[in-house]
Amino acid sequence: MSQQDIQAPFPGLFYRRPSPDKPLFVEEGQQVEAGTVIGLIEVMKQFFELKTEAAGTITAFLVEDETVVEPGEAVATLEVV
Amino acid sequence: MIRRLLIVNRGEIALRVVRAARELGMQAIVAHSEADADSLAVQQADEGVCIGPAQATKSYLNIDAILKAAKDVNADAVHPGYGFLSESPGFARAVKDAGMVFVGPEAAIIERMGDKAMARQTAIEAGVPVVPGSPSAVSDLDEALAVADSVGYPLLIKAAAGGGGRGIRVAANAEALREELPMAQTEARTAFGDDRVYLERFIERSRHIEVQILGDGERAIHLFERECSLQRRRQKVFEECPSPALDEPTRDALCRSAVALAEHVDYFGAGTLEYLFDDTTGEFFFIEMNTRIQVEHPITEAVTGVDLVREMLWLACGERLRFTQQEISRRGWAVEMRINAEDPERGFFPSPGQVQRLVWPTGPGIRIDSCLFDGHRMPPFYDSLVAKLIVWDECRDSALTRAGRALDEFTLEGFATTAGLHRRLVDDPEVRRGAMDTGFLERWLEGEPASTESSSASVKEAVS
Numbered sequence: 001m002s003q004q005d006i007q008a009p010f011p012g013l014f015y016r017r018p019s020p021d022k023p024l025f026v027e028e029g030q031q032v033e034a035g036t037v038i039g040l041i042e043v044m045k046q047f048f049e050l051k052t053e054a055a056g057t058i059t060a061f062l063v064e065d066e067t068v069v070e071p072g073e074a075v076a077t078l079e080v081v
Numbered sequence: 082m083i084r085r086l087l088i089v090n091r092g093e094i095a096l097r098v099v100r101a102a103r104e105l106g107m108q109a110i111v112a113h114s115e116a117d118a119d120s121l122a123v124q125q126a127d128e129g130v131c132i133g134p135a136q137a138t139k140s141y142l143n144i145d146a147i148l149k150a151a152k153d154v155n156a157d158a159v160h161p162g163y164g165f166l167s168e169s170p171g172f173a174r175a176v177k178d179a180g181m182v183f184v185g186p187e188a189a190i191i192e193r194m195g196d197k198a199m200a201r202q203t204a205i206e207a208g209v210p211v212v213p214g215s216p217s218a219v220s221d222l223d224e225a226l227a228v229a230d231s232v233g234y235p236l237l238i239k240a241a242a243g244g245g246g247r248g249i250r251v252a253a254n255a256e257a258l259r260e261e262l263p264m265a266q267t268e269a270r271t272a273f274g275d276d277r278v279y280l281e282r283f284i285e286r287s288r289h290i291e292v293q294i295l296g297d298g299e300r301a302i303h304l305f306e307r308e309c310s311l312q313r314r315r316q317k318v319f320e321e322c323p324s325p326a327l328d329e330p331t332r333d334a335l336c337r338s339a340v341a342l343a344e345h346v347d348y349f350g351a352g353t354l355e356y357l358f359d360d361t362t363g364e365f366f367f368i369e370m371n372t373r374i375q376v377e378h379p380i381t382e383a384v385t386g387v388d389l390v391r392e393m394l395w396l397a398c399g400e401r402l403r404f405t406q407q408e409i410s411r412r413g414w415a416v417e418m419r420i421n422a423e424d425p426e427r428g429f430f431p432s433p434g435q436v437q438r439l440v441w442p443t444g445p446g447i448r449i450d451s452c453l454f455d456g457h458r459m460p461p462f463y464d465s466l467v468a469k470l471i472v473w474d475e476c477r478d479s480a481l482t483r484a485g486r487a488l489d490e491f492t493l494e495g496f497a498t499t500a501g502l503h504r505r506l507v508d509d510p511e512v513r514r515g516a517m518d519t520g521f522l523e524r525w526l527e528g529e530p531a532s533t534e535s536s537s538a539s540v541k542e543a544v545s
Contacts, residue, residue, distance in 0.1 A: 012461050045463070
């Protein structure tokens, strides 16, 4: 078991839901596969999916839904199986 | 008279309105988000007032915060620019109810022309051609086939509740229509919860041509047309005034139809009527109206000599139109190139960054509308448009040559932009001939030498 941070690759606004009336992509404590979408980053009116690179458990989100992220900022923690 | 104008927008258009207001002796106050506190528009304004955090929903779209700021700074009028709340009837109404002047049409006109079905109906009433199709939703196959007989094939089957290109199917002939119609209805029901579909003639290759108008509530005038056929993902990239596709009788008929529609609704302020133009038949069809100033307004200003934003402010002050139609004439040709902070080499990936070095082109016929300055760090939260390069010359060919010269002079270091794309476009033989339709640019980009897509495996474009 090891922990890794999932980082924002570029600046923008981070969203944990596909749209305001939809459920969260993933909950804290949820198990995920490699390539699972955990959020969206909006930069200049374009949306990009933020995905996991390995399977494991998302133990924590380190930024709030709909907040500003900087490039390289840790968005969530993944405990890799 | 307007004394203190609150400008509720950002970027180059906020600065554009600041300039017009100051020239008219008005105090220009820019309402800005926390992310835009040091913008050039705020620097050039008489005052700035913060209306909330970076997210547009919490600032530029937050009507309560804007009204509070307007009250705090004693504004007596509000200019919405383009985008954001510029076509929100609720905002126009709220500004008026708060005792201020909204620089634009009445909420009722915004409402009427903002609804596509209502705008289409209004155009028909005013005798303006619309894309031939079913007058309303078709209920069954027999009705659809009857409509198809009069409209002709190919046809678009469009979901009444669809939008933005979703819920559209093409039927090439009656056989296809029999097959596609029930599928389109089922799809519309599952996608939009509404199975109504209507039919429209499918014009495979068309141009986007639009007419600029000004109205004072009784009388309207046109300021000729702009052609905006060079688009990517339905976003305009390059515009010109006039259109190279129109002969004089067609231009006259098109512009007159726009005035007829504007006068039919007692239009007030600056507005633009958008049309599809079918090159093969020479027909034009009204599609929608924008009840605000547009991004590409400067090319009309370059060719007619009329300052559109100044006229908007005059009209909002209660003045009548200052021109008759006969006083509006065209001279020469103007093009506008939208410089976006996007990397054409990486699939137009957004490229916010800090301006390291900036040299604007100058000389005859050049105008720059931009909020960039040396050292400016561009916020990643908004539109990628960072500059508009507007070039005028006596004819189209020399305007394109001059545009190339201007782009050669332009230097911006710090982040990628679409300037290089424009440099290649203005030399393209098809563009030179004016042989464009709204699909031209995307076909042209596909034919360009292979560009390197974003290589990051964890980042995939999800939504355009």
